[in-house]
Amino acid sequence: MAALTRVSGSVGLISLLNPPVNALSAAVRQGIVDTVRRAVSDPQVKSVVICGQNGVFCGGADIKEFGGHMSGPPLVPIFNTIEAADKPVVAAIEGSALGGGLELALACHYRITQSKARLGLPEVSLGLLPAAGGTQRLPRLIGVPAALDLITTGRHLTGAEALKLGIVDQVTDQNTVEAAVKFALSIVGQSLESRRISTLPCPCPADIDAFFEGVMQRVKKSAHGAIAPVACVQAVQAAATLPFTQGMQREQELMATLFGSGQARALQYCFFSQRVVSKWSSPSGSRWDTSKPKPVTKVGVIGLGTMGRGITVALALAGLSVVAVETQQQQMMAAQHAVSGMLERTARRRGVSLVGDQIRYSVELEAVADVELVIEAVFEDMALKEKLFKQLSTLCKADTLLCSNTSSLDIDHLASQTHSPQLVVGMHFFAPAHVMKLLEVVYGPRSAPQAVATAMELGKRMGKVSVAVGNCSGFVGNRMLMPYVEEASFLVEEGASPEIVDRALEEFGFPMGVFRMSDLSGLDVGWKVRKARGLVEPGQMSRVRQGRRYSPLGDLLCEQGRFGQKTGRGWYLYDSAGSREAQPDPWLQSFLEEYRARQGLVSRRIDSQEVLERCLYALINEGFNILQEGIAAGPEDIDMIYVFGYGFPRHRGGPMFYASQVGLAQVLQRLEHYQQLHPDIPHLRPSSLLRRLVSSGSPRIQRWREIIRMPHSSL
Ligand SMILES: C[C@H](O)[C@H](C)C(=O)SCCNC(=O)CCNC(=O)[C@H](O)C(C)(C)COP(=O)([O-])OP(=O)([O-])OC[C@H]1O[C@@H](n2cnc3c(N)ncnc32)[C@H](O)[C@@H]1OP(=O)([O-])[O-]
Numbered sequence: 001m002a003a004l005t006r007v008s009g010s011v012g013l014i015s016l017l018n019p020p021v022n023a024l025s026a027a028v029r030q031g032i033v034d035t036v037r038r039a040v041s042d043p044q045v046k047s048v049v050i051c052g053q054n055g056v057f058c059g060g061a062d063i064k065e066f067g068g069h070m071s072g073p074p075l076v077p078i079f080n081t082i083e084a085a086d087k088p089v090v091a092a093i094e095g096s097a098l099g100g101g102l103e104l105a106l107a108c109h110y111r112i113t114q115s116k117a118r119l120g121l122p123e124v125s126l127g128l129l130p131a132a133g134g135t136q137r138l139p140r141l142i143g144v145p146a147a148l149d150l151i152t153t154g155r156h157l158t159g160a161e162a163l164k165l166g167i168v169d170q171v172t173d174q175n176t177v178e179a180a181v182k183f184a185l186s187i188v189g190q191s192l193e194s195r196r197i198s199t200l201p202c203p204c205p206a207d208i209d210a211f212f213e214g215v216m217q218r219v220k221k222s223a224h225g226a227i228a229p230v231a232c233v234q235a236v237q238a239a240a241t242l243p244f245t246q247g248m249q250r251e252q253e254l255m256a257t258l259f260g261s262g263q264a265r266a267l268q269y270c271f272f273s274q275r276v277v278s279k280w281s282s283p284s285g286s287r288w289d290t291s292k293p294k295p296v297t298k299v300g301v302i303g304l305g306t307m308g309r310g311i312t313v314a315l316a317l318a319g320l321s322v323v324a325v326e327t328q329q330q331q332m333m334a335a336q337h338a339v340s341g342m343l344e345r346t347a348r349r350r351g352v353s354l355v356g357d358q359i360r361y362s363v364e365l366e367a368v369a370d371v372e373l374v375i376e377a378v379f380e381d382m383a384l385k386e387k388l389f390k391q392l393s394t395l396c397k398a399d400t401l402l403c404s405n406t407s408s409l410d411i412d413h414l415a416s417q418t419h420s421p422q423l424v425v426g427m428h429f430f431a432p433a434h435v436m437k438l439l440e441v442v443y444g445p446r447s448a449p450q451a452v453a454t455a456m457e458l459g460k461r462m463g464k465v466s467v468a469v470g471n472c473s474g475f476v477g478n479r480m481l482m483p484y485v486e487e488a489s490f491l492v493e494e495g496a497s498p499e500i501v502d503r504a505l506e507e508f509g510f511p512m513g514v515f516r517m518s519d520l521s522g523l524d525v526g527w528k529v530r531k532a533r534g535l536v537e538p539g540q541m542s543r544v545r546q547g548r549r550y551s552p553l554g555d556l557l558c559e560q561g562r563f564g565q566k567t568g569r570g571w572y573l574y575d576s577a578g579s580r581e582a583q584p585d586p587w588l589q590s591f592l593e594e595y596r597a598r599q600g601l602v603s604r605r606i607d608s609q610e611v612l613e614r615c616l617y618a619l620i621n622e623g624f625n626i627l628q629e630g631i632a633a634g635p636e637d638i639d640m641i642y643v644f645g646y647g648f649p650r651h652r653g654g655p656m657f658y659a660s661q662v663g664l665a666q667v668l669q670r671l672e673h674y675q676q677l678h679p680d681i682p683h684l685r686p687s688s689l690l691r692r693l694v695s696s697g698s699p700r701i702q703r704w705r706e707i708i709r710m711p712h713s714s715l
Pocket residue numbers: 020021023059060061062063064075096098099100101103118122123126128129130131132134272275276
């Protein structure tokens with residue numbers, strides 16, 4: 001819907017009406033057609049301003065329409081009509097002008113924006129490209145390199161940045177619509193020839209072919225198999241080499257290859273899933289809309305190792321006051337220095353000034369006595385954390401929330417160390433904590449809804465994708481990672497090399513395969529967890545531990561000090577300790593041959609299909625067990641955890657969405673196949689929830705959440 005009113009005598013004000021973001025639904029598109037026609041034909045209207053209701057210009061095309069039959073007038077002719085108008089049309093940009101919203105503004109003759117508005121063409125993050133003239137008009141307005149950067153990354157700009165790039169004509173901190181109406185009055189009668197962007201030449205770098213060849217190589221490398229970024233480059237190349245009309249045809253052709261693709265569906269699922277997981281609920285019935293978060297302005301961080309430093313920076317960047325405690329003086333000084341450096345680098349990258357004076361450092365635990373919430377990030381040792389929670393429970397205010405950054409320890413056990421177990425939740429950050437988007441908020445059976453709501457709200461303020469999950473060993477992310485990592489080791493025992501396994505996973509879209517990732521995070525990290533679980537028997541080769549198959553390969557490498565990058569040797573060889581360039585290690589090859597011979601294993605050829613099926617289906621199967629137990633409320637929770645915390649390729653939608661695309665019956669059949677071959681591997685035993693979903697016809701993933709909540713018999 002759109003409405004036209006005449007203001008200031010002669011300005012036709014067109015308001016887009018489709019809360020909350022005035023998305024360009026069929027009704028809004030028809031509304032624009034009608035209001036533009038009336039404004040252009042009304043002799044009393046000398047100029048036009050387009051704005052959005054509720055302080056938001058336009059969030060782009062209506063993504064909710066993509067899954068169904070598209071009706072209503074198409075955008076391209078609407079925008080061409082606006083550009084061709086013989087009266088000046090000014091876009092008044094407030095809140096956000098994204099995707100089709102910015103393309104609408106580019107079709108206008110002038111753009112006035114609020115300084116803190118967000119502008120951009122994020123279609124690539126939905127598996128699409130700007131298909132209403134964005135790939136043809138933006139390069140003509142700001143040049144090919146700047147346009148390519150915005151279109152292939154989909155990043156948002158502030159109004160101030162947009163002015164610097166030449167996308168907008170004015171930035172205001174006052175009322176944007178009033179500023180635009182005043183501006184529209186001032187330009188009546190001026191020539192619009194140079195204001196019709198489609199008629200402008202496209203400024204290009206000298207050797208255009210070499211330029212695009214270089215860009216395409218870079219984009220393909222960072223895309224990890226995503227197809228939309230490549231199509232975005234091809235569309236902008238059309239702007240640089242073809243007249244506008246032909247360029248537009250090319251844009252539409254390329255969009256047709258993306259729209260409805262599996263990757264586009266996966267990425268749009270991710271868009272909506274990010275919003276679904278913020279609407280959390282727990283099996284006890286507590287929910288996002290009935291649990292009010294507690295106000296938090298001051299947070300204590302205990303333990304300033306790698307994680308503690310990252311968490312302190314993330315809190316400071318979110319504008320919170322932080323009391324950072326490290327009981328060792330020297331370590332506290334080192335942490336203070338490191339945190340200042342991280343804040344400076346972040347400030348430089350964001351082009352903002354950050355001083356970090358809201359951080360107070362102390363070696364005294366008592367320093368956090370007056371904070372509203374504490375996050376502990378001390379060494380991953382239960383005895384140490386037990387002692388700390390006892391101390392905090394005594395010295396903090398009675399209603400202070402106590403949160404642990406543990407990645408696997410029992411949250412409810414830590415809660416039982418305190419006077420108020422209902423005030424304890426897990427806040428599991430991912431390294432580096434000021435960069436990684438994911439936050440697992442872990443609730444125990446006694447965690448109060450307000451404690452969960454407060455942690456989720458704090459995560460949102462820190463710019464995190466916060467996902468609420470139940471308490472169990474490894475929570476959701478690390479629990480599912482276990483079978484994935486184990487399967488990879490079993491495959492190496494049976495004949496694969498770490499390179500073969502990693503290549504299959506990287507071709508699938510992971511930025512790093514399991515063995516390269518293990519070398520990066522350090523083999524000793526997993527070794528310590530296995531020791532804590534009583535699985536490690538030094539020097540032992542037995543492949544059965546605690547009644548199930550076990551691969552001692554990782555332990556044997558650790559016993560030789562092969563911890564990965566940090567020691568220059570792990571599953572791969574590195575030039576030196578700390579180097580990141582992984583090379584196949586001839587020593588490991590002969591070590592594996594000798595190991596297989598001693599274990600009586602006959603090496604066999606393993607192809608990437610088997611690698612993907614065994615590693616991913618084992619992980620997915622554990623995901624179904626987690627849904628079955630109610631540890632995660634829905635598949636979206638698991639998928640957002642894996643996309644934002646474990647590098648699962650976003651254009652695959654996450655492990656559970658990937659399973660729904662492959663087909664649950666296929667996943668079940670393959671798991672049954674591998675379980676028959678490997679009966680001693682329990683995590684290949686298909687989850688009963690998977691069986692139930694298959695037997696009920698493999699419903700769409702958007703229905704799983706409600707199905708899981710329904711009592712079994714109803715299926
Ligand atoms: C032709 C053209 O070339 C192509 C093809 C396109 O144009 S493709 C489309 C390109 N546009 C985008 O990629 C922008 C997507 N939106 C956003 O980035 C953000 O929404 C926002 C604008 C920065 C606001 O953030 P927010 O934090 O204030 O609120 P929210 O919680 O995110 O959103 C509030 C509510 O609005 C819903 N919503 C937001 N944008 C939407 C959109 N474009 N279509 C449909 N629904 C949308 C969202 O799901 C949520 O719903 P619910 O959960 O309440 O039911």
